[in-house]
Amino acid sequence: MEKFQITKEFSEDILSLIQERRGDELVPVLNRLHAPDIAELIEDYDLEEAVYLTSLLETPKKVEVLAELEPEARQNYLDGFNSEQIAVDFISNMDSDDAADLLNEFEPERTSEILSKMPDHAYSMSLATLLRYPEDAAGGLMASELIKVNINWDVAQCTAEIRKQAEEVSKVFTVYVVDDDDILLGIVSLKKIILAKANSRVSEIYESNFVSENVYAPGEKVASTMNKYDLVSLPIVDALGRLVGRITIDDVMDFVKEEADKDYQLLSGISENVEVSDRIWVLSRARLPWLIIGLFGGVMSSLVIGGFEGEISRNVSLAFFMPLVMAMGGNAGVQSSAIVVQGLANNTLGHITILPRLGKEFMVALINALVCASIVLIYGLVSKVGYDITIVVCISMLSAIIFASLMGSLIPIMLNTFGIDPALATGPFITTSNDLLGLFIYFFTGHAIL
Amino acid sequence: MEKFQITKEFSEDILSLIQERRGDELVPVLNRLHAPDIAELIEDYDLEEAVYLTSLLETPKKVEVLAELEPEARQNYLDGFNSEQIAVDFISNMDSDDAADLLNEFEPERTSEILSKMPDHAYSMSLATLLRYPEDAAGGLMASELIKVNINWDVAQCTAEIRKQAEEVSKVFTVYVVDDDDILLGIVSLKKIILAKANSRVSEIYESNFVSENVYAPGEKVASTMNKYDLVSLPIVDALGRLVGRITIDDVMDFVKEEADKDYQLLSGISENVEVSDRIWVLSRARLPWLIIGLFGGVMSSLVIGGFEGEISRNVSLAFFMPLVMAMGGNAGVQSSAIVVQGLANNTLGHITILPRLGKEFMVALINALVCASIVLIYGLVSKVGYDITIVVCISMLSAIIFASLMGSLIPIMLNTFGIDPALATGPFITTSNDLLGLFIYFFTGHAIL
Numbered sequence: 001m002e003k004f005q006i007t008k009e010f011s012e013d014i015l016s017l018i019q020e021r022r023g024d025e026l027v028p029v030l031n032r033l034h035a036p037d038i039a040e041l042i043e044d045y046d047l048e049e050a051v052y053l054t055s056l057l058e059t060p061k062k063v064e065v066l067a068e069l070e071p072e073a074r075q076n077y078l079d080g081f082n083s084e085q086i087a088v089d090f091i092s093n094m095d096s097d098d099a100a101d102l103l104n105e106f107e108p109e110r111t112s113e114i115l116s117k118m119p120d121h122a123y124s125m126s127l128a129t130l131l132r133y134p135e136d137a138a139g140g141l142m143a144s145e146l147i148k149v150n151i152n153w154d155v156a157q158c159t160a161e162i163r164k165q166a167e168e169v170s171k172v173f174t175v176y177v178v179d180d181d182d183i184l185l186g187i188v189s190l191k192k193i194i195l196a197k198a199n200s201r202v203s204e205i206y207e208s209n210f211v212s213e214n215v216y217a218p219g220e221k222v223a224s225t226m227n228k229y230d231l232v233s234l235p236i237v238d239a240l241g242r243l244v245g246r247i248t249i250d251d252v253m254d255f256v257k258e259e260a261d262k263d264y265q266l267l268s269g270i271s272e273n274v275e276v277s278d279r280i281w282v283l284s285r286a287r288l289p290w291l292i293i294g295l296f297g298g299v300m301s302s303l304v305i306g307g308f309e310g311e312i313s314r315n316v317s318l319a320f321f322m323p324l325v326m327a328m329g330g331n332a333g334v335q336s337s338a339i340v341v342q343g344l345a346n347n348t349l350g351h352i353t354i355l356p357r358l359g360k361e362f363m364v365a366l367i368n369a370l371v372c373a374s375i376v377l378i379y380g381l382v383s384k385v386g387y388d389i390t391i392v393v394c395i396s397m398l399s400a401i402i403f404a405s406l407m408g409s410l411i412p413i414m415l416n417t418f419g420i421d422p423a424l425a426t427g428p429f430i431t432t433s434n435d436l437l438g439l440f441i442y443f444f445t446g447h448a449i450l
Numbered sequence: 451m452e453k454f455q456i457t458k459e460f461s462e463d464i465l466s467l468i469q470e471r472r473g474d475e476l477v478p479v480l481n482r483l484h485a486p487d488i489a490e491l492i493e494d495y496d497l498e499e500a501v502y503l504t505s506l507l508e509t510p511k512k513v514e515v516l517a518e519l520e521p522e523a524r525q526n527y528l529d530g531f532n533s534e535q536i537a538v539d540f541i542s543n544m545d546s547d548d549a550a551d552l553l554n555e556f557e558p559e560r561t562s563e564i565l566s567k568m569p570d571h572a573y574s575m576s577l578a579t580l581l582r583y584p585e586d587a588a589g590g591l592m593a594s595e596l597i598k599v600n601i602n603w604d605v606a607q608c609t610a611e612i613r614k615q616a617e618e619v620s621k622v623f624t625v626y627v628v629d630d631d632d633i634l635l636g637i638v639s640l641k642k643i644i645l646a647k648a649n650s651r652v653s654e655i656y657e658s659n660f661v662s663e664n665v666y667a668p669g670e671k672v673a674s675t676m677n678k679y680d681l682v683s684l685p686i687v688d689a690l691g692r693l694v695g696r697i698t699i700d701d702v703m704d705f706v707k708e709e710a711d712k713d714y715q716l717l718s719g720i721s722e723n724v725e726v727s728d729r730i731w732v733l734s735r736a737r738l739p740w741l742i743i744g745l746f747g748g749v750m751s752s753l754v755i756g757g758f759e760g761e762i763s764r765n766v767s768l769a770f771f772m773p774l775v776m777a778m779g780g781n782a783g784v785q786s787s788a789i790v791v792q793g794l795a796n797n798t799l800g801h802i803t804i805l806p807r808l809g810k811e812f813m814v815a816l817i818n819a820l821v822c823a824s825i826v827l828i829y830g831l832v833s834k835v836g837y838d839i840t841i842v843v844c845i846s847m848l849s850a851i852i853f854a855s856l857m858g859s860l861i862p863i864m865l866n867t868f869g870i871d872p873a874l875a876t877g878p879f880i881t882t883s884n885d886l887l888g889l890f891i892y893f894f895t896g897h898a899i900l
Contacts, residue, residue: 032659036678159644166641173623173682190640191616194609209482227707228486230700232623232682249699250680256703257677260710261792267717268788268876269781276793280810284817287785291851294781295822298774299829305770312769316762319769320755323776324748327885331719331744331878335737338718342711343726360730367734372745379749401741426718428781435777 006040014041018049023056030056035064043073051080059093066090067098071105083110087117091127097143097251100130104140130245138222139215141255142236142245148176149202151185156198158188173232176243177206184235184243186210212237215244220259223252224346263345263423267338269294269431290428297432301326301439308443311450317386318446321393322439328372329400329438330431336361336408337425344412344422354413358406365405369398388450396445400438407434456490464491468499473506480506485514493523501530509543516540517548521555533560537567541577547593547701550580554590580695588672589665591705592686592695598626599652601635606648612640623682626693627656634685634693636660662687665694670709673702674796713795713873717788719744719881740878747882751776751889758893761900767836768896771843772889778822779850779888780881786811786858787875794862794872804863808856815855819848838900846895850888857884 017026030038030053038057042050042065054062054077069077078086091099091114103111111131118124126144133139147165149158162175175193177186186208196205212235213222226234226249234252236245261273269290274283305312305322312318373394380390411430412422424430467476480488480503488507492500492515504512504527519527528536541549541564553561561581568574576594583589597615599608612625625643627636636658646655662685663672676684676699684702686695711723719740724733755762755772762768823844830840861880862872874880 034659034661034679036680163645166645190644194640194644195613195616209484211484227703229484230486232699249682249703253677253699253703253706257706257710257796260707260714261796264710264714264717264788264792267714268784270785270788274789275796276789276807280813280817283789283810283814287782287814288818288821290781290785291778291818291822292825294777295774295825298771298777299826301773302770302835305773306767309766312762313766316759317756319762319772320752321748322769322773323751323755323885323889324745326773327744327748328741331740332737334718335720335740338714338720339724339726339733342714346707346711346725357726360733363730364733364737367730368738368741371738372741375742375745376749385752435773439773 006037011041011044014053015045015049018045018053021052026053027056030061035061036068038065039068039073042077043070047076047080050077059089063090063093063098066102067094074102075105083113084117087114088119091115092118092120092123095143096123096127096130096145096245097141097247099127100140101135103127103131104135133215136219136255137215138213138217138219138236138247139245141219141222141251142215142247144245146176146235146243146246148178148182148243149188151177151179151203151206152201154199154201155193155196155205158193158202159198162190162193173248174235174246176235176246177202178243182242184210184212184237184241187235210235213247214239219252219255220345222247223256223259226252227256259345263341263426266423267334267341267426269428293428293432297435300436304436304439304443308447311443311446315389315446315450317389318392318443318450320385321389322442325393325397325400325442326435326438328397329404329441330435332365332368332401333404333408333434334426334431336365336405337412337430338408340409340412341422341426344416354410357413358409361405361409362402365402369401372401373398389446392442392446392449395449396438396442399441399445403437403441404434407437456487461491461494464503465495465499468495468503471502476503477506480511485511486518488515489518489523492527493520497526497530500527509539513540513543513548516552517544524552525555533563534567537564538569542568542570542573545593546573546577546580546595546695547591547697549577550590551585553577553581554585583665586669586705587665588663588667588669588686588697589695591669591672591701592665592697594695596626596685596693596696598628598632598693599638601627601629601653601656603652604648605643605646605650605652605655608638608643608652609648612643623698624685624696626685626696627652628693632692634660634662634687634691637685660685663697664689669702669705670795672697673706673709676702677706709795713791713876716873717784717791717876719878743878743882747885750886754886754889754893758897761893761896765839765896765900767839768842768893768900770835771839772892775843775847775850775892776885776888778847779854779891780885782815782818782851783854783858783884784876784881786815786855787862787880788858790859790862791873791876794866804860807863808859811855811859812852815852819851822851823848839896842892842896842899845899846888846892849891849895853887853891854884857887 014026014029042053045053054065057065066074066077081089091102094102103114106114115124115128130139130144147162149161158175173190175188175190176184177188178184186206187210188202188206192205211225211229211231213225215236215238222234231249233246233248235243236247238244265273270286271289272286274286376394376397377390412425415425416422464476464479492503495503504515507515516524531539541552544552553564556564565574565578580589580594597612599611608625623640625638625640626634627638628634636656637660638652638656642655661675661679661681663675665686665688672684681699683696683698685693686697688694715723720736721739722736724736826844826847827840862875865875866872
C-alpha cells in the first residue's frame, strides 16, 4: 500500500465515523495508516475523539502515535489518562529514549509518580538513570536498548543472543562487541553476521576501528560526529569506556533540524520556536521582543540624530544619507556574523585563532567597502549631491562596514568561547547596536568635515 | 580504537613522513584513521602528496576518501589521474549514487569518456541511467544497489540471495520484496529475517504497509517523507511501481543540511554557499550583491528623503524618526516571511489558503503594531518630542508594520506557487523594498499631518 496524503475531507470522514463509534469500519482504515499520519489526524480532534480513535490501535502503534505528536498536543492527549494508565499503557511499551523524552515533559513529582506505577521495576530504574543526563547531551538522546555480544563468542552464539535481544529493540542496525566488563571493543554489522559462517568467531569478523561518544557529549557534537562519519547509530560509553546506550540517526536528525530552525529564527528576530499554525497570540508574543528592542534602538537613534539637529538644519542633505550608512553597516555585520555562526554550527571552522580570522574579515570588509564607496563616489560626482556630503558618506560608510564586519565576526566567536549560543550574535541586540554605531560614525564624520 | 581529532602537529608529522616516502610507517597510521579524517588531512596537502598518501590505501577506503572530499578539493585531486584511472580505480568501485554525483561534477564530454573506459559495461549503463535524472530529484539522489527478494521465496532462499547480493551493497538496512515483474510489494527488515525460521515464506513475514517515492519526486519531498516516517532508507519506484533504487538517510541528511544552510544564507544576505575557510575574494564576491542592492536602496531612499527636503527644513524633528519607522517595517517583514519560508521548508504549513493566512498575519501584525505604537505614544507624551510628530510616527509605524508583514507572508507563498524558491523573499530585494516603503509611508503621513 502506498503512503497517504491526509486531506480535509478524509479527516472529516474519519471524524464522523468516530462520532458514530464505528470502530469496525475504522480499524481497517487505521491499519493502512502510518503512525505519523494518525498523529496528524488526531491533532485536529477533541480529547475524547482522539482517545477513542487511539483505543482502536494495537499497543505498539498507539505508543508510536504518542511519540509522533507535537509536545503540546501530547500533553493535551495525556490529560485523558491517569498516572497508572500512562505508566502501564504507554511508558512501559516505549523505547527508553522516547520514554525519557516523554517523562521529561511532566513535572518532577508527576514523573516520580508515573515511574512508581510501572510494572517492570528494572525498566523504571533504567529510565530514572536516563533522566539524570541533560536532555541535550548524548545521555539524554540515547536509548539503552541495544544488541551486544561478547568478543569470545562464535557467530552461532551471536545469532541466538540476537534473536533473544532483538525482541526488545525496535531498530537493529549494528551489533556491539564488548568484553566481560562491558567495555566496548568494536562493532559488527548484521550484514556481516548473516554473511559469516556459524563457527566463525566474533573476534575474527568484528571491526575494532569504530567511533563512539561519551555520555556527556553535547548533542551538537553527537550530530556532527554522526554526520561526518555517515553513521546510522552511534554507541555511547561512560568514562570507563563501558557501553551504556546508542543514539540512532532519526533522533539526531530531529535535533539537527531543531538547531538549524532555532538559528534561522534568531537571525530573523523570532524568539520562540513558532509555526504558521500556532495561535495568534503565540505568534505575536514570539515576534514582539525583537520589535520592542528595535523600537528602543529607533528611539535611541532619534536621540542621536536630535543631538545633531544644528548640523541637519544647516545642511539638510545630511539627513538624506542616514538610512544608507545605517543599512550598509547593518547588512555587512549580519553577513559576517551569519558566516561565523554557520561555521560554528557546522563545525567547519577548524582551529580558529581570533587574530588571523579578524585579519581576513578585515580584508573582505575592506574590499567590499571600497567597491561600495567607489559607487557612491561616482554617484556623488555625476549627481548634484555635492562634494562634501559625498565624502562624508564615503568615509562613514567605509568605517561602518569595516567596523560592523569585525564586530560581526568577533562577537559570535567570543560568545562561543564562553559557552553561549553564538547565534545570539545575529539577534536583535547586536543588530540594533550596529545600526546605532553606523549613525554615530556618520554624524561624527559629518560634524568633522562639513 | 577511538576516533581521532586531527591536530596541526599530527598533520605536519604525516606530511614529513610523506615527503620521506615512509609508506611502511604510514600504513598502520592510516588504518587507524576513518575516511573523513583522511579526507580532512589531504585537503591541506599538495596534489602529489595527496596522491602518494591515498596510493597507500586499500581501494574501498581510497574511494570513500574521494567521496568525502569537498567538491573543489576533489576536482584538484582527480587532476592527478587520467580518465581510464578514474574509471577503473575510482568510479568502478563506488556506490552508484556517489559515482553519479562524481560524474556530474565533470564536463559532459569527460563524463562520456570516463564511462566508456569502464571495465563493467552493465555498471556503466546503469550509471548513465542515473545521470538522466535531475540531480536534486529522487532519481539523482538514489543508488541502484539494493537487496531484493521475490515474494514467493522462503527465508532460506532469501538468506542465500542476500549473501550473494550483499557483497555489492555497502549498507544493508532493509530488504525489498518484489513480484516477478519487479513491482515493489513491501519490505522486510534484516532483523525479521534473522529472527524467522528458515522455512517461513517471505509472504508471511513481509510488511506490505510501506512508504515509497517516485523517481521524479523532488529532494525536499524525499527528505520530508523520510523525516516524517523516521526512515533509514526509502525505496524509489518508477511510474509503474517497479523498484529502481533506494535512498539512504545519510544522503538525505546532507541534502537537508544544504537546504537549511542555503535558506540561512539568503536570510543573511549571502548569495553563494561560502565558508569561513574560503578565499577572501570568494567571501567578498558572495557578500557584494546584497551590499550593492542595499546601496541602491540607500540611494533611492536619499532621493525619497530629498523629495521631502522642504518638510524636513520646516520641521527638523521629522528626520529624527526616519530610521525608527524604516527599521520597524523591515523587522516585521523579515519575521513574517521567515516564518512562512520555514513553514514551507518543513512542510508544516498544511493546506494553505492565502486569504485566511493573510487574515491571521494581519491580526498578529495589528497586535504587535498597536503595542509598539502605544510605547511610542507614551514616549512622545513624556518626552519633549511634540504631539504632531508623535502622531505621525505612530500612524506611519503602524501602517509600515502591517503592510510589511502582509507582504512578508504573501510573497513567499506566491513564489512557492510559481515554483520559485520562497527563501528568495527573505533576500535583499524584498527587504530593501520594505525599507523604502516604510520611508514613503512616513513622509506621506508627515506631509498630510504636519
